[in-house]
Amino acid sequence: MINTQNTAPGIPCPTESCDHKIKVSLEDLLFQKVVKCPHCLVELTMNREASKETISAMAELHNALENAESAKTFTGNSVRYP
């Protein structure tokens, strides 16, 4: 069995006694105002300004994953620049 808990992408829970990560998808970051830690149920308000870097990092990852996906059906160039 593989435990992906520690390597799963997410925001570390701000509660000191809780070492869970709050899983946040790109969609959550973009569209949700509040995310909840499933462990201690603390609510995090998304601050778009403060998490700008996180959002752009996740957007890049998202794009990279999509590129990787399309690269599979692509012979030759793995990366295309528009």
Ligand SMILES: [Zn+2]
């Ligand atoms: Zn928590």
